[in-house]
Amino acid sequence: MTTVGEEGKDKIFFVTKEDHATPSNAELVEEDPDDPYEERGLILPSGEINWNCPCLGGMASGPCGTEFKEAFSCFHYSKEELKGSECLDQFRAMQECMQRYPELYPQEEDKVPEENASKAEQTSEEASESDADSKSTSDPVQESNSTESSVES
Amino acid sequence: MLKCRNVWRKLAPFARASSTLCRQNVKRTGLHNARVPGHVPTAHMATGPTGSGGENRLYVLVIGAVAIGGGIYAYRTIQEGKQRYEERIATNTSLHHQSAKQTTTSVQIETPATEAIETEVVPESEPQAAPSTEEPSPPVPDAETAAPSETTEPLQADEPVLEAAPEETAEAPAKPLVEEEPSSEPGPAEQTEPSPPPVVESEPAASESPAAKLSEPPAEVVAESAAGLDTAPPSLALPPHAPYLLIGGGTASFAAARSIRARDPGARVLIVTDEPDLPYMRPPLSKELWFSDDPAVTDSLRFKQWNGKERSIYFQPPSFYITAEELSNAENGGVAVLTSKKVVHMDVRGNKVKLDDDTEISYDKCLIATGGVPRNLQVIDRAGEEVQKKTTLFRKIDDFRSLDKVSRNIKSITVIGGGFLGSELACALGRRSHHSGLEVIQMFPEKGNMGKVLPEYLSNWTTDKVKTEGVKVISEALVKSVTCKDDQLEIKLKDGRLVKTDHIVAAVGLEPNVDLAKSAGLEVDSDFGGYRVNAELQARSNIWVAGDAACFYDIRLGRRRVEHHDHAVVSGRLAGENMTGANKPYWHQSMFWSDLGPDVGYEAIGIVDSSLPTVGVFAKATAKDTPKAATEMSGTGIRSESETEDVASSAVAASTPAPAVTHKDDYGKGVIFYLRDKVVVGIILWNVFNQMPIARKIIKDGEEHADLNEVAKLFNIHED
Numbered sequence: 001m002t003t004v005g006e007e008g009k010d011k012i013f014f015v016t017k018e019d020h021a022t023p024s025n026a027e028l029v030e031e032d033p034d035d036p037y038e039e040r041g042l043i044l045p046s047g048e049i050n051w052n053c054p055c056l057g058g059m060a061s062g063p064c065g066t067e068f069k070e071a072f073s074c075f076h077y078s079k080e081e082l083k084g085s086e087c088l089d090q091f092r093a094m095q096e097c098m099q100r101y102p103e104l105y106p107q108e109e110d111k112v113p114e115e116n117a118s119k120a121e122q123t124s125e126e127a128s129e130s131d132a133d134s135k136s137t138s139d140p141v142q143e144s145n146s147t148e149s150s151v152e153s
Numbered sequence: 154m155l156k157c158r159n160v161w162r163k164l165a166p167f168a169r170a171s172s173t174l175c176r177q178n179v180k181r182t183g184l185h186n187a188r189v190p191g192h193v194p195t196a197h198m199a200t201g202p203t204g205s206g207g208e209n210r211l212y213v214l215v216i217g218a219v220a221i222g223g224g225i226y227a228y229r230t231i232q233e234g235k236q237r238y239e240e241r242i243a244t245n246t247s248l249h250h251q252s253a254k255q256t257t258t259s260v261q262i263e264t265p266a267t268e269a270i271e272t273e274v275v276p277e278s279e280p281q282a283a284p285s286t287e288e289p290s291p292p293v294p295d296a297e298t299a300a301p302s303e304t305t306e307p308l309q310a311d312e313p314v315l316e317a318a319p320e321e322t323a324e325a326p327a328k329p330l331v332e333e334e335p336s337s338e339p340g341p342a343e344q345t346e347p348s349p350p351p352v353v354e355s356e357p358a359a360s361e362s363p364a365a366k367l368s369e370p371p372a373e374v375v376a377e378s379a380a381g382l383d384t385a386p387p388s389l390a391l392p393p394h395a396p397y398l399l400i401g402g403g404t405a406s407f408a409a410a411r412s413i414r415a416r417d418p419g420a421r422v423l424i425v426t427d428e429p430d431l432p433y434m435r436p437p438l439s440k441e442l443w444f445s446d447d448p449a450v451t452d453s454l455r456f457k458q459w460n461g462k463e464r465s466i467y468f469q470p471p472s473f474y475i476t477a478e479e480l481s482n483a484e485n486g487g488v489a490v491l492t493s494k495k496v497v498h499m500d501v502r503g504n505k506v507k508l509d510d511d512t513e514i515s516y517d518k519c520l521i522a523t524g525g526v527p528r529n530l531q532v533i534d535r536a537g538e539e540v541q542k543k544t545t546l547f548r549k550i551d552d553f554r555s556l557d558k559v560s561r562n563i564k565s566i567t568v569i570g571g572g573f574l575g576s577e578l579a580c581a582l583g584r585r586s587h588h589s590g591l592e593v594i595q596m597f598p599e600k601g602n603m604g605k606v607l608p609e610y611l612s613n614w615t616t617d618k619v620k621t622e623g624v625k626v627i628s629e630a631l632v633k634s635v636t637c638k639d640d641q642l643e644i645k646l647k648d649g650r651l652v653k654t655d656h657i658v659a660a661v662g663l664e665p666n667v668d669l670a671k672s673a674g675l676e677v678d679s680d681f682g683g684y685r686v687n688a689e690l691q692a693r694s695n696i697w698v699a700g701d702a703a704c705f706y707d708i709r710l711g712r713r714r715v716e717h718h719d720h721a722v723v724s725g726r727l728a729g730e731n732m733t734g735a736n737k738p739y740w741h742q743s744m745f746w747s748d749l750g751p752d753v754g755y756e757a758i759g760i761v762d763s764s765l766p767t768v769g770v771f772a773k774a775t776a777k778d779t780p781k782a783a784t785e786m787s788g789t790g791i792r793s794e795s796e797t798e799d800v801a802s803s804a805v806a807a808s809t810p811a812p813a814v815t816h817k818d819d820y821g822k823g824v825i826f827y828l829r830d831k832v833v834v835g836i837i838l839w840n841v842f843n844q845m846p847i848a849r850k851i852i853k854d855g856e857e858h859a860d861l862n863e864v865a866k867l868f869n870i871h872e873d
Contacts, residue, residue: 010610011768020870025860061412
């Protein structure tokens with residue numbers, strides 16, 4: 001049962017679970033997928049990579065940003081059977097760069113860059129839907145998550 | 154000036170002629186005194202050959218008079234201006250350590266004509282005159298003539314410029330210390346090719362320099378000069394030009410730097426901050442850092458988040474940045490930070506700024522992210538040094554360090570202010586009081602904590618929570634006076650109550666830093682304070698403002714100024730995007746959060762002002778609905794990040810359902826809507842987490858909703 005109270009100009013409702021069981025009939029404005037003002041996920045509507053995505057943390061802007069961008073772009077546009085297989089050089093360059101900055105890119109796992117890439121790709125597909133969805137991605141890569149967080153701002 | 158001279162010369166004969174005419178006419182009108190020159194048709198302009206003599210003469214007379222008057226005025230102004238200019242130059246060269254003698258004199262020679270009349274030009278020529286070389290201030294003994302001559306050679310012209318010994322001694326102490334850059338070099342690109350002799354000349358005088366603090370640099374420069382180098386030493390310390398210049402080294406600035414680097418490959422970004430620290434985040438300074446078990450936390454500034462993950466308050470470790478010296482040459486660009494340097498002057502026309510050590514840096518795009526300075530209570534300002542020594546204004550890392558130290562050594566501390574910062578600090582200190590027996594008092598004029606943000610019923614509820622954290626809350630307290638007695642502070646309130654305490658923390662607001670508004674010609678907002686910018690955060694061409702200092706136009710919510718961490722990130726990022734050509738307005742609404750202890754936390758978005766009518770929809774909270782649980786799930790302590798930067802949210806291990814915890818009051822979990830003209834402009838998620846995107850959507854829509862309970866359903870407040 002919904003109980004209503006009032007404290008002057010402030011209205012208070014107390015609602016039980018049953019009260020909220022029926023779906024909401026509140027009308028929300030339809031989202032425009034091409035709205036230029038909106039914040040974008042990792043992949044822009046045009047298919048390009050959004051290097052400014054907060055999800056990348058500092059990867060694209062740090063000292064190894066250029067190498068990262070090259071490697072990840074190669075991976076993203078790769079049409080090979082094994083995605084990114086032709087990008088080994090770029091990934092190697094990126095890794096070499098990252099090894100020079102162990103503080104910024106902790107080398108707990110050698111697979112970090114590739115995992116980042118594949119994880120980011122995964123997320124990119126969901127990111128275009130909504131923020132909430134990307135959260136539900138259950139990602140087996142716990143480790144890279146922790147390395148990611150230490151890099152993030 | 155030359156122009157004027159020419160004009161004068163042209164007009165002179167004319168003036169003479171007309172002055173004669175004038176006298177003649179006066180005589181004539183004097184004789185015909187009854188007749189006013191009204192008979193001259195005023196509309197008749199022509200002074201052609203057939204124009205009537207009288208009209209013609211009158212016309213010439215008027216023109217002549219104007220010409221004379223104008224000529225006299227121009228002449229006087231030129232002279233005055235010249236005088237002022239000379240004085241100014243003299244004062245300034247005596248002030249400046251570096252004596253770009255060549256440039257000064259060449260400037261003198263070139264610009265005496267153009268400088269004088271407009272005084273604005275004078276400051277401009279000063280920076281030209283004094284690039285950032287660390288050379289000794291001009292020697293005193295050579296001051297021969299007080300009046301500088303304009304036509305002498307550079308060598309001799311040094312002397313008149315290097316005059317004014319008394320001024321020097323008077324001004325020198327006022328000059329900011331330039332000890333940070335012992336090997337600094339010339340900055341501005343405008344520096345003309347110097348010639349060796351003046352340098353050699355200054356050498357012997359270096360030791361006579363009255364300013365004692367120059368003892369280090371002169372020794373170095375003397376060595377350099379002795380080596381026969383010209384005044385442009387080989388290696389550059391500070392870059393003379395930064396394509397992207399960010400003034401201020403806080404959250405907004407860092408977010409902009411990151412944005413610029415992401416969008417402009419190889420961008421060179423220079424951050425100039427007056428703090429000694431690299432960019433860091435502020436929220437943990439009043440929250441997590443206080444909860445740390447690490448005794449060395451004041452040094453490491455690392456904090457453990459609820460899930461055990463540790464991180465530093467610095468956005469990036471020092472290895473992320475490149476040095477200012479490397480900036481111009483770095484192949485892929487980078488971000489350089491100049492610490493402990495303050496920008497004191499901004500020349501928008503010339504696209505350059507001047508630092509407190511007189512270095513000039515020119516830019517292509519500039520961001521002003523200067524944040525603000527904590528406000529103080531007037532009564533404390535006036536209370537004298539004793540009181541102020543026992544008062545902390547909290548904002549920076551140093552304030553955290555000193556407050557941490559102080560709070561360990563005293564018996565009683567009082568926080569004045571009931572907003573976010575005050576309440577968080579009070580709670581943090583209150584928790585510490587459990588171990589140390591420290592008495593923590595919090596006082597504020599409102600009825601309850603966050604009285605200006607939360608509706609009254611929630612504010613009261615929050616105040617009770619704060620009290621359980623060990624804080625003695627004194628509400629409706631207006632401080633009348635503060636005195637120091639027996640090494641204790643006595644706070645007298647307007648209603649007569651007296652509070653004795655050892656130390657005060659004043660958390661009474663932030664004064665946005667708009668120091669550059671005057672020199673840059675930027676507008677300051679009178680309602681909210683801060684620089685006035687448009688929806689794209691632009692103040693003027695090539696100048697953007699972000700963070701606490703920006704009063705911007707929010708398309709949805711109107712003009713506002715926001716002092717929260719996430720806003721600094723969002724606006725900094727947006728400014729960086731716009732500096733790289735995006736032209737996007739402020740659209741993604743920033744959020745903020747507050748935790749008052751582990752059991753009470755909320756996230757909020759939009760305009761959350763308790764004076765607005767509100768509608769609150771509440772359910773009962775279970776043990777899972779606490780900030781602790783929320784951060785454990787998302788893995789970060791910075792709540793805004795749990796939304797945006799958590800790419801792969803860790804698989805949430807299903808927590809064993811805890812028994813429902815009922816609170817004494819029923820405000821465990823809920824959503825509060827703030828309305829303005831029936832439209833939701835602000836939302837608080839009270840112990841409801843990870844629902845911010847929906848809240849953002851509702852505000853973005855800006856719709857009138859008939860039944861807010863239906864809207865509340867969208868938040869699934871009953872969900873575990």
